[in-house]
Amino acid sequence: VYAGDVNELYDDPPNLQIAGYLGPVNDLSMVDRQAMTDNEKSPRFARPEQLAIVSDDQGFYEVQDVKFSGSVEEVTLIGDVNTQSSPTLYHRPARASLRRGDRVSIRLLLLFLCILFQAGCNGNAPQLTFSETVQWPVPTEGLKVPAPRSLNVGPDDELYVLDNAGRVLVYNAENQLVRQWEMPDYEIGKPEGICLLKNGQIAVADTHYHRVVFFDQQGKVLKYLGELGEGPGQFIYPVSVVQDPAGNIYVSEYGDNDRVQKFSEQGDFLLEFGSVGTAPGEFQRAAGMIWHDGKIYISDAVNNRIQVFSDDGQFLEVLGTKTGGLPLYYPYDIAIDHHQNQLYIVEYGAGRITKTDLSGRILGVYGKTGMNQGEFLTPWGLTVNSKDQVYVADTGNRLIVKLIP
Structure with missing residues (x-):
């Protein structure tokens, strides 16, 4: 006991x-x-x-x-x-x-x-506070309660959720489920990343099927991108999708092929950057990403860091290097707010959120590993809506958590 x-x-x-x-x-x-x-x-x-x-x-x-x-x-x-x-x-x-x-x-x-x-490298960091916390589980599947993995918010603040039952769930701003659909295949593994594109399509990193699937708003499959392999336009385990204002699409992947590939809006391969390793510019499990102001911020999970590249693939820095270091523990995803250009990083290993400015200076932390309110258990993803409310995929606790400033 x-x-x-x-x-x-x-x-x-x-x-x-x-x-x-x-x-x-x-x-x-x-x-x-x-x-x-x-x-x-x-x-x-x-x-x-x-x-x-x-x-x-x-x-x-x-x-x-x-x-x-x-x-x-x-x-x-x-x-x-x-x-x-x-x-x-x-x-x-x-x-x-x-x-x-x-x-x-x-x-x-x-x-x-x-x-x-x-007692934790950022144990002295200021604690983030929120006025309200709302949490709810995803719909059951038979007797099972699936877990959320990836989150993304649309321009109307609809929340798109990817769970480990192979489903896409869409919630309105009042946290009500308004529609859902299943991946075309999910027997051998579940997808890990979701992104709402500028044209309204939903792109899902279909991790274990080595591809990206594009859906319309009602869940109809429109097209696929990729296949198993290590060449241009091929994937081992794609895990995250992000789009820049020009419409270009970036896909991160891992599995002895750790890199990011860039595609045109039509799906044409443009370039790739990164490889497996621990040196600057290399990845061990490249994960969640964001685009901001011509730069790609990439969660380098096993290397416990966020790496920053130009959107033409040039390595720029490890986030926080210029501000004395940014201690992270298995960062799986990253998001940016809509008003102050501040970053939110979810740490799978630490069960917490770390907030930084664009230089990597820590502004505050929230949470720890656990099963109580204010705690997270192996969280996988997060996103921020237009009101700077933070959604967290509290995967181990099988909850979606909404943090309201």
Whole structure:
């Protein structure tokens, strides 16, 4: 039995049995400290997104077995003859890269150490306040309550919601469901990104079918863009769609093909930028995006940052570099308000929203991981309407949350 804060349970559980209630966890007491690149600060437990298993010719362990379960890679390691340590560990790599026989070392991610030992890198940031919070679930599907994943607001403040049942849901400004439809296919996986285009069409990143689907306002399929592949106009896992004022469409993707592709309004390929990696201009799970003033702001989830490019694909900066750094924990989506050009970033790993100016200076934070009001559980998406009201896809809690200033 555990009584306490869910956030503490996730990041600092009292024992292995209780830790397992919230998913895969690494028991670092089973790891030889010689294998850790920062062994003096190692905690007892680490979640998959808090740890990296990296190739290292001088590494202490050898990979014995590797298998994927969703986005989590399970790696069984074996030490030399002088150690009894053969742990099985879990991490979230951008792509499958480890093979049996590889030598590896184990690294705790810097942001996790910061959160664990300094009570959160932005723990002293001002707290955002809202006058009212409204929340509601999406419609049931049989006995199941699906979860919202992606949100986008139209010019009349209609809210477009994509859920993990493969449905598009449209709500009016009074939060009433006015229409809905299903994706043409969703048996092998559900879509992850939705965008209302200038011409009134709805573009959906149909992630596991390697394409973008275009609908009219009543849910009729108008056309498809893309197919499986790594070439121009092809996708592995497309996750976000955004449009600029000229009508050009940008699609981000991940899956050993992490990049952004730019298309004309008619769907003609124009250019691409980015690749898999950790260097500036590279991505590990490129996710939600916005266009603003000739720039594309892109959530680089696994690298815990927002990257900024010109809309012709030139890397400009990592957001916050000029203001002392912007600590983020798995940022999945980003939005901009309509009056002050301020950014809202939703953090899947931290269960919170971080608000910044266009330079990345933190203006405030809201929320933490949990299941109570003012808390979020693995939120995936957010958007802002014309009144600067913020909608959050509180995916783990299976709620749409509306935050009214």
